[in-house]
Amino acid sequence: MIVKIYNFENMNIKKQFETIKKNTEEVIPEDELLRKLEKSSKTKTPLRIKWGADPSAPDIHLGHTVVLRKLRQFQDLGHIVIFIIGDFTARIGDPSGKDTTRPKLSVEEIKKNSTTYKEQVFKILDKQKTEVVYNSAWLENMKFDGLMQLFSFQSVSQTLQRNEFKKRMENGKDIRMLEFIYPLIQGYDSVVLKADVEIGATEQKFNLLMGRTLQKKYGQEPQVVITMPILEGLDGKQKMSKSLGNYVGVSEMPENIYGKIMSIPDELILRYFKLLTFLKSEDIKDIEISLKKENPKQIKEKLACTIVQDLYNKKHAEEAKTTFDAKHTPGKSLDDRIKHIKPxxxxxxxxxxxxxxxxxxxxxxxxxxxxxxxxxxxxxxxxxxxxxxxxxxxxxxxxxxxxxxxxxxxxxxxxxxxxxxxx
RNA sequence: GGGGAGAUACUCAAGCGGUCAACGAGGGCAGACUGUAAAUCUGCUGGCUAUGCCUUCGAGGGUUCGAAUCCUUCUCUCCCCA
Structure with missing residues (x-):
């Protein structure tokens, strides 16, 4: 189906498309993305790539960078990232259950978190090609009639199809009205921003698709939705998250990042290479082969170095390795180790x-x-x-x-x- | 609006008047082993200069010599019916 759309004179576009598609979970729908890329190239108008973040947690970790790296690819292809900080929604909070994902925050806290957020995000993103916006800009003054109209566009049964809600219903957990409307709010953001593409983790799929639905209702061309896989945490089992403690923060000290990467189980090495580096497909293949021959430790060292280098620089990566080796090489006396460690x-x-x-x-x-x-x-x-x-x-x-x-x-x-x- | 069930440490989950700082499992931490990891084995996992003392079983009040356990009010949650 899609093959037809490829034109001979559009090799560039095809390449762009392939680059973007790599390592994604889903691109919905693929042909629309192709069309948008073509149109963008013809009209010399960059695409507007939307990405939303919730400033309730002040740290971003490697799990988030999977999405950030994809955004960066878009930027390198000439497109613009619109980074939404959900300051309005953070102010309201989310009273769901015990594992409160959205605690109610004060304006100062949000401000502070937003600042650190921006700092961290630009370790991956290109600042020149990023627009930062706050959703309070349009949500704060929204009138009730606007809200009613928004609500009229979505049915309860449709919302209930969302996997997350389904599970909660089955397990007898409660669902708040507020949670029910969050997808609508997020989707409405896409309408306001006239997003061409929105990227998020797979768990966000429902919300991302809501953007499409609503844009159509409001008479806009719907955005393409790209979902990225959820990164496993250091334990290799559960998703990376701060509350589970299996995460690597992008602002952590290089030694820490290096050490944490070295602690991942072997099975995760290849996946981390795919999702957390910009290595070419050929290089990834080489790694896959050598993983079967060599001691995985060496390959893990390379992984750890690459990640630290991306977040800091080469010098930091080398230092982190030295420190790590000093700490962990067996047989070395404590005396020996100390020499290379910065306590x-x-x-x-x-x-x-x-x-x-x-x-x-x-x-x-x-x-x-x-x-x-x-x-x-x-x-x-x-x-x-x-x-x-x-x-x-x-x-x-x-x-x-x-x-x-x-x-x-x-x-x-x-x-x-x-x-x-x-x- | 009516009826029923429930809330225990990081999580799940026992306990249902004293022997409970609270069984067990997971997680976490430490030690041994190793490749740094995994797996395995062992120990620890509320606080306090500590064979004892103090605070904790949704919140408050009460009964009792004694409460996580009984009564009562409140808060929150789930299920069934409207």
């Missing part, structure tokens, strides 16, 4: 010392290595704590700190701290 520096005030000493549990809690004294005590008893490379086994130990020399504290395999004694 987190923590200040201790002398007023916390008694005769130059501090109780071990109190010390660990003060530098936030542990959540409480009890927690610290447990870790000490389990032999996880080292002070200046010496294992501490007695939870009653008093540690002497001096101004002349910093003290190195190791908790478990991953946490390294250095304390300095200052006011």
């Amino acid at each position: 987190e520096v923590k200040k201790i005030s002398p007023s916390q010392l008694k005769e130059g000493k501090i109780w071990i549990c109190s010390l660990l809690t003060t530098i936030k290595a542990t959540a409480s004294n009890s927690d610290a005590r447990r870790l000490v008893e389990q032999g996880a704590v080292y002070i200046d490379n010496e294992k501490i086994t007695d939870h009653k130990s008093e540690i002497a700190l001096s101004k002349s020399k910093n003290t190195l504290i190791t908790v478990g395999k991953r946490k390294y701290y250095e304390t300095t004694l200052t006011e």
Whole structure:
């Protein structure tokens, strides 16, 4: 079917199309995307690619970058990304269940989150080709008659077909009216912005399609919907999300990002390469082959380096690798490891010392290595704590700190701290 | 509007007057092993300078020598009927 649409004189468009389609879950409908690309090229008008974000969480993680990378591809092809910050909807919140995805936020919080959001997003997106808009701009002053009209366009039974709602109904969970209308609001955004394409994760499919539906109702050419796969988290099982703790934030320290990537299960390596890098198809194929021959560790190292490099730069990636190797190469003594690790520096005030000493549990809690004294005590008893490379086994130990020399504290395999004694 | 069921730690889920800081499972953390991961084994998983004490079983009040457990009011949720 689609083959017919390809024209000989339009090789470029076909290439664009293939590039865009790569690694997506679905393009709905494909032929419309082709037509839009053609029209854009003929009229020299860039397409408007919509992407919405909810500023309720201040951090974006690698899971989000799957979509961001796709947007970036559009930009590299000359199109424009419209980045909607859902400040209005964030202000209202979403009281659904326990796993509140949209807590009610104050204006200040939203502002703050939006700022960090923008910073993080532009690690992937091209700033020059991005328009940032806030949905309060049109939602805040919407009149009730406008709302009624909007509501009249969608039926309850249709909304209930949404998978998420279906599941909730089956499991006896509640659904709020508010949640019911969120898709409409999001879809209405597409109408206001006259979006050509909207991209989101597969779980957003229903909402994205609502944009199409509503644009048709309002007499517009409907947007093409592109869904991207949902990235598995570090555990390799569940989707990457902050609340599950299996995520990598794009603003994390390079060493952290590197370390976290190195902890993914082997089965995930190829998928991460596909979704989290811009490698060409040929290179991906090579990786697939070498995964069967080589020790996957080496390939994972390459993956971790590439991701860090994209988010920071090459130098950071190399440093992160050195640090990681120092921490994790077996057989190396703690002494050896420390040489290459930058411990987190923590200040201790002398007023916390008694005769130059501090109780071990109190010390660990003060530098936030542990959540409480009890927690610290447990870790000490389990032999996880080292002070200046010496294992501490007695939870009653008093540690002497001096101004002349910093003290190195190791908790478990991953946490390294250095304390300095200052006011 | 009427009737029924329920709310327990990060999650699921036991407990239904004392022996409950609360069985069990998952998750998490730590130790051993390893490739860093997975798998496996072991320990820990409310707080407190701690063989004891304090706070926690949706919220408040009450009964009792003693409450997660009984009564009562409230809040929230689910199911059935209208």
